[in-house]
Amino acid sequence: MKLCLVVDDSRVIRRVAAKIVQDLGFDVEEAENGRKALNACAIRMPDVLLIDTEMPELGGIATAQALRKMPGGDKVVVVFCATENDPHFIRAALEAGGNEYIMKPFDSEIVRSKFLLLDLLG
Template sequence: MSYCLIIDDSRVIRKVSREMLEGMSFRVAEAENGEAGLLACRAEMPDLILLDWNMPVMDGFSFLTKLRATPEGQHPKVIFCTTENSLEHITRALDAGANEYIMKPFDRDILTAKLQELGVLPVSHTA
């Protein structure tokens, strides 16, 4: 079973994302900011990370930069899930090592398609 870490300061977003991912047979953990996310990654490196951009304590971009600077931090697929939609933000995220970028609000169909594109979810999996 694949393991996903959701890093978002919104409890509602974490809850909705968790329900979607658990429905796709992921084991899920949550963190409310990038600092808590790094601690969770040190305890167990996830296969997939859903990452918000704007959070207190440590934002998503800082988290991603620190994660990718570690050898084990190259493994997880990282999807930015954010309201930041400027080309500058998207380019910065992808250049820093994000694998994909989706806009909030997103639904199960969008998440499923992105996970299939990344090879994290079999294409035969139905939404």
């Protein structure tokens, strides 16, 4: 089973996202910031990183950049999931190593359709 690491400083968002991703057939791990996410990646590299951009200690963009330099980190599908919806910001996030971007608020259909086009389902 593929592993998705859900990273958000909001416990509520993490739980909602984790439930959606579980229902899509993924194993799920959670982390509350980028630093803890990188620690988790060092132990077990996920297939997908679903990560907020704004978090204490280490934000999502810096986390993605660091991940890409780790062994195996280049293969991880990085999906940013953030409140920011400014096109310039989104473009910068993609250039920093994101494969997709979800704007909050989101629902299960949005996550499912994004995972589908990333060829992560079935």
